[in-house]
Amino acid sequence: MDCIFCAIVEGSIPGDMVYEDDDVVAFKDINPKAPVHVLIVPRRHVRSVNELTEEDAGLIGHICLVARRLAHELGVAQSGYRIVSNNGPDGGQEVDHLHVHLLGGRQMRALG
């Protein structure tokens, strides 16, 4: 396994962590596209949304609720924020480990 997000989950590569629990970790994007730009990542290696099954519904919901919580903690819940999941080439997915972007702190522009 040569997955940078697995390495961050395991701690062998440091991440600027903002949240951790038994199922997910969240850390600041190393190349932020907005004043608030956090990645929420399941500890388990899942390649993309394509590989999720019905049994993962709770995990996905949890990731979204962590995004909601972090929007509050990082001060953008009222000003607004965008939650994005890129999947595959056209999606612009850059790391093949499922991750959700939380973006805020400025007006979002086009959807993609």
Next chain:
Amino acid sequence: MDCIFCAIVEGSIPGDMVYEDDDVVAFKDINPKAPVHVLIVPRRHVRSVNELTEEDAGLIGHICLVARRLAHELGVAQSGYRIVSNNGPDGGQEVDHLHVHLLGGRQMRALG
């Protein structure tokens, strides 16, 4: 209630539906930003991610799994796609009824 998405859910305003079940509906965006641009909307009126609770984890997960299913059905699962939830002013949320965008069929650009 003067919510256009509630009206589409109820059928009093027509939508170009691509999926329906007991909990969610999905229809083509009336002003598409990509060759595939579908909105997935819970039947229940929830304003945004801010108003979701732990009890909604299954619903959110279900919405994401419907996005995954529609990506397959609409032919963009392998080429790639983006899933987006805009919340509040900075997020660019245009209708105050929670909805998730599924975008595909072309290379996505900036995250927002």
